[in-house]
Structure formats: structure tokens, C-alpha cells
Amino acid sequence: MRDNTLKYLLVLPAVFVVFATAIWPLIESLRLSFTVGRLNRPGSLDQYLGWENFTWAFSQEPAFWNSVWVTAIYTVLTVALTTLFALGLAMLLAPGGKFRSGVQTLLILPFAMSPALIGVSFRFMFNPEFGLFDAFFGVMIPPLADVSWLADPVLAFAVCVMADVWGWIPFLTLVLIGGLASVPQDTIEAAQVDGASGWRVFKDVTLPQLAPVLAVVIILKSIFSLKTFDQIFMLTNGGPGTATQTLSHYIYFNGMKYGQIGYAASVAWLMVIPMIFLTYAYAKFVFRKD
Amino acid sequence: MAEVSLKNLTKRWGDFIGVDNQSLEIHDREFLVLLGPSGCGKTTTMRMIAGLEDPTDGEIWIGDRMVNDDLPKDRDVAMVFQNYGLYPHMTIFDNIAYPLRVRGTPKSEIEPRVKKAAEQVELTEFLHRKPKALSGGQRQRVALARAIVRTPKVFLMDEPLSNLDAKLRVTMRAELKHLSRALKITTIYVTHDQIEAMTLADRVAVMKNGIIQQLGTPDEIYNDPANLFVAGFIGSPAMNLINGSVQDGHFVTTGGTKLVPVSAPDRPDVVLGVRADDMRVSEEGQGGIDVRIYAFENTGEATLLTVQWGKQRVIAKGDRHLRKDQDDMVSITLDPDHLYLFDPETGNRIKS
Ligand SMILES: Nc1ncnc2c1ncn2[C@@H]1O[C@H](COP(=O)(O)OP(=O)(O)OP(=O)(O)O)[C@@H](O)[C@H]1O
Ligand SMILES: [Mg+2]
Numbered sequence: 237m238r239d240n241t242l243k244y245l246l247v248l249p250a251v252f253v254v255f256a257t258a259i260w261p262l263i264e265s266l267r268l269s270f271t272v273g274r275l276n277r278p279g280s281l282d283q284y285l286g287w288e289n290f291t292w293a294f295s296q297e298p299a300f301w302n303s304v305w306v307t308a309i310y311t312v313l314t315v316a317l318t319t320l321f322a323l324g325l326a327m328l329l330a331p332g333g334k335f336r337s338g339v340q341t342l343l344i345l346p347f348a349m350s351p352a353l354i355g356v357s358f359r360f361m362f363n364p365e366f367g368l369f370d371a372f373f374g375v376m377i378p379p380l381a382d383v384s385w386l387a388d389p390v391l392a393f394a395v396c397v398m399a400d401v402w403g404w405i406p407f408l409t410l411v412l413i414g415g416l417a418s419v420p421q422d423t424i425e426a427a428q429v430d431g432a433s434g435w436r437v438f439k440d441v442t443l444p445q446l447a448p449v450l451a452v453v454i455i456l457k458s459i460f461s462l463k464t465f466d467q468i469f470m471l472t473n474g475g476p477g478t479a480t481q482t483l484s485h486y487i488y489f490n491g492m493k494y495g496q497i498g499y500a501a502s503v504a505w506l507m508v509i510p511m512i513f514l515t516y517a518y519a520k521f522v523f524r525k526d
Numbered sequence: 527m528a529e530v531s532l533k534n535l536t537k538r539w540g541d542f543i544g545v546d547n548q549s550l551e552i553h554d555r556e557f558l559v560l561l562g563p564s565g566c567g568k569t570t571t572m573r574m575i576a577g578l579e580d581p582t583d584g585e586i587w588i589g590d591r592m593v594n595d596d597l598p599k600d601r602d603v604a605m606v607f608q609n610y611g612l613y614p615h616m617t618i619f620d621n622i623a624y625p626l627r628v629r630g631t632p633k634s635e636i637e638p639r640v641k642k643a644a645e646q647v648e649l650t651e652f653l654h655r656k657p658k659a660l661s662g663g664q665r666q667r668v669a670l671a672r673a674i675v676r677t678p679k680v681f682l683m684d685e686p687l688s689n690l691d692a693k694l695r696v697t698m699r700a701e702l703k704h705l706s707r708a709l710k711i712t713t714i715y716v717t718h719d720q721i722e723a724m725t726l727a728d729r730v731a732v733m734k735n736g737i738i739q740q741l742g743t744p745d746e747i748y749n750d751p752a753n754l755f756v757a758g759f760i761g762s763p764a765m766n767l768i769n770g771s772v773q774d775g776h777f778v779t780t781g782g783t784k785l786v787p788v789s790a791p792d793r794p795d796v797v798l799g800v801r802a803d804d805m806r807v808s809e810e811g812q813g814g815i816d817v818r819i820y821a822f823e824n825t826g827e828a829t830l831l832t833v834q835w836g837k838q839r840v841i842a843k844g845d846r847h848l849r850k851d852q853d854d855m856v857s858i859t860l861d862p863d864h865l866y867l868f869d870p871e872t873g874n875r876i877k878s
Contacts, residue, residue, distance in 0.1 A: 422611035429604065
């Protein structure tokens, strides 16, 4: 056998696995999104429906728009908060920062937890009877003493954001520490001698040089926020009502709980649109020429 | 305008001593050069004056203010960094304008001043470029322009000409000298190029291992070196250092050759220093001591003869029309008025 043939034979199993687990489900979900697609109605998976699933989502489903809003606000808040906190922490922990020591290793801890686990633990923390955070906030901010966090739409949403930010700060911090380490120290020192205050050094010299890394961090986090599912599922299960129902959760509910797999597939494909945009932006920044 | 004084300044990293208990008074408007081999603590001294490095011990005064606890931005110094420290995301114009902008210079003033500074370092045509699109020498000139665009209390220049080609270096050297005279600003200038030191300095501080070996005018440093290190470091070619002893008022080499009368008491161990310029070369048998030529070099403006002197080699400078060859014999005479004796143990000069 020629080496040439052999090398193709050797990658064939991998290609097959990728096709079976990624490509084929993708194609199949696209096909399903144009069908009636009811899990409980035999034959409906092949019943062609045209664009109706899509138009239905836009025109007939307030719940769809609700989850779009929830996802949008959730994404904006988590991306902004996580990035800000991570940037602050990275400044403190970066080489030359104030608190460089063994604590970085501690930092990785939340990131080692699965999102589902974070969801469960935050649910416990905010339990009205024995939750640690519930008690803590009750003592720190007395008006919050008697509220039942996860039963209030706004507070439940806040808890979800909090859990997400908490879980993602480590990863973003580590990436930003790396970014900060690559900002040449002498440019910072030059600015100090030139007469810039700490804030101006940060704004004029550090931040612009950190911008490419920061952009990548923001885009990546946006992608992750947009598709948040497991954490929400374990923490609030979309509730109370639909107050914390993100798009992924909405898709899951329609597809798995109501059996409307065709409709769920079409909403999932709608989500691809912002994803493609973000992925394109990401690739542009990561593989930029300049 | 200000004098700078360092009082018992020390910088230590763990056990390693970068700058060792140094005191130095730099006068108002003086051009002081810190000269020394690589790693002797020149940059460290500068960084402490600029406020980028905290001294382990000692005081730094600028004018009548102790600045140890002042932030770099409050010390009103301008620094040219050894590795430039340009802002890569700004154009050359913005790089040079930055110190003016952060100090709130009126907008209308910024442009003419940046243009003028750029002119002084011959950079006008690059103002719209980013640092990445410049050569090392051009970047260095941007760093220089960024320092001279302002009128600070003190200039700190860390080898600002080290990356320029020979011709530009001479031009910029003259430009700097002119500038420092015209602006009348106290300048501390680091170099390990002794020609730069000799030509620019009002006074030179020669450093070694974090310790200032000698502080004096270029003349004093060259003609009256305090110890073996300074004698060997200043001058090109380096001063010849010959081991021997003093017997009956004469210097005698280790090989036993009675060389030249010296005015010093007899002692067994001594080092004689003599510059190549202070040796006269003549035809064999017509002068002091006959020696064999080990190598003959013609630099154009002079000839350099490396000659074998017992076990040692010595470099003498000859007339530029002199033509000799390897292994030819010549005669060398030492000028008894320009000889230096050193103690080989301590390295200190033995003055008569
Ligand atoms: N942050 C540091 N930690 C430990 N040692 C350092 C540090 N910075 C400098 N040194 C040491 O201090 C000594 C003096 O360094 P410095 O940069 O002042 O030398 P220099 O005279 O400027 O040399 P060059 O001519 O090569 O620029 C060197 O031996 C250097 O290794
Ligand atoms: Mg240096």
C-alpha cells in the first residue's frame, strides 16, 4: 500500500466521528427546522412546512421575544461585568502588579467547576432557609433580609448574572494577565516619566496596547454568554415564570419538553446569526495581520 | 533648572549590589556623564533619579527637594530610555507630543514644538509613521525628540546615541552638545563610549561595579587617572600597563630591563602606566630601548605599533608616515613627564 493511501485511511475514522457527531446533526437540525417536527406525531419529522417555524417565532410567540431580551440583557451584563472585574484583577495580579503571589492558582478554582455545578451551588447559596449568600446579603443590606431571591424575577436574574460572572472571571483574568504581560514595561515607564498619572498611563498606554486581547476576550465571552444553558437550567430553570429564560433554555424547553423539535431547530438556527457574526469578528482579531 | 544630588545612594536586589553607597553632586546646568562598562549600574542610577526604581538606601535631591517619595511624573525630568520605550500605537508625532499633552500644554503650542524637536533630530519626514516602521537609529532619535520637546528640570539620557551609525552619531553628538548649552538644563548622560564622554561632558563619573571610581573633568580623567581601572578604561588605545618595580629611582620591568627614571621611592611591586601617545618611536639604536614589532597597524591618521617588551606587549603610536613591518626593530623612548605609577594590590595611583 502506498503511503499516500495509508495516510487517508488513517484519518478516515476521525473524519467519520466528526461527521457523525457534528456535521450530520447540524444538517439534520437544519432539515428539521423546515418541518412540522413534533416528537409525539409520527411522520411529522418529514412533513415539510417551509419557513413557517421561523415566521411563527417572530410573529406569534411573545415567549420567543422574551427569551431574546433575556439573552441580550444577560449577555451585555455578564460580558461587561466579567470583563471589568477580570481586567481589575489582572491589573493587580499581573507582573509588576500589587498582589502578585500564590493567589493566582486559587483564582482558577471557579473555572474548574462545571457550569451545572455552579448553578446548583448558587441555588443552595441563595436558599431562603439555609443559604449562605442569602444570610450574608440579609446582614449586609437589611432590606434584602426577607426576600426570597430566586422567587423574585429581577433578583433571580441578578443571581444568574452573579453566578455567571463568578464562574467566568478566572478564565478572563488569566487571559488578560497574559495580555498585560505582553505590554512592554518600558512604554509604561516612559509615560510615567513623561508626566502621566496612573490613570492616564492606563488609558493612553496600557489599554490601547491591550486592546486586541481585550477584543478577543469580549467576543469570546459574548459567544459563551449567548449560549448559556446548563447553569440557568440548574439554578432557576428559566424561572420564576420566564424571567431568566435564555434562548438556549427556550429552545430546550420547546424541543425536549413540548416535543416541538422542528420549531426548536429553527430557533436554534436563528441563534446562529449572531454567532456567525461574533465568530467572524473573533477570527478577524485573532488572525489579524497588523 | 536644578542641581541633582545623590546622597549615599544604594540599590540592592537580595545580595546583589547594583549601586553601592554613592554620593554625587551634579551642578545646575552641568552636563555630567556616567561612564563605565556594561553592568556597572549606570542605568540603575538613572532609573532611581527618574523614580522608576526605589533606592534601597540613600537620598535623591532635585533642586531643594528630596524626591525619594515623589512619583516619576512629579519629578519633572525627561528621560531617553536605553531601549527607547516608544508608544507603539501612536504615530511619531503623537509620541513626541505626549509629554506636552499630559502636562496640559495649549494645543496651539504643541505642533510647532513637536516640529522643532523633530527637526533637531532630523526626523521631520517620519512624523506620520508608527515606530514599527522606523529603523533602530530612527527610533532612538524619536526617543531623543520626546525628551527635548519639553523643558524639564533634568535630562536623563541613557545611551541615546548607541544605535546610530558612526556619521550620524557625530552629528547628533554635536547637536546634543549645542542643545545642552543652549537650553542650559542639567543633564545626566550615560554612555560606555568614551569619546562621547570626553566630548560632551563638563564632568565625567567613571563607574565600576556600582561604585564611582573617579569624578572629574574629561581632562582630569584622561591626564590624571585616580586608579588602574580608570587608566585602563579611558583612552583608545588603552593605556599600557607594565609590571615591574622601582629600583634606584628607575622603573625596572619584571624582565629586568631598566626602563626610565621615575620620581618615586623604591618598592618591589609597581605598575607603570604610559599612553601610546607618550612614547616616541625612532629607528633602531637611535633612542631608548630597541624592541621587535609584533604587529604594525596604519589607521590613516597615525600608526600603531604593538611591540614585544620582554613578556609583555605594549602599544606605541608612531608618525602617520612611518612604514614598518612585522619583526622589524624600532627604538622606543618614554616621555618621563607623562608616566603613571600604580599600586598593583589596591590599584591606586602612587603619586610622587
Ligand atoms: N531588576 C533587577 N534585579 C536584579 N538585578 C538587576 C536588576 N536590574 C539590574 N540588575 C543588575 O544590576 C547591575 C547594573 O545594571 P544596570 O542596568 O544599571 O547596568 P548598566 O551600567 O546600565 O549596563 P549597560 O551598559 O549594559 O546598560 C547589572 O549587573 C544587572 O544585572
Ligand atoms: Mg544600561
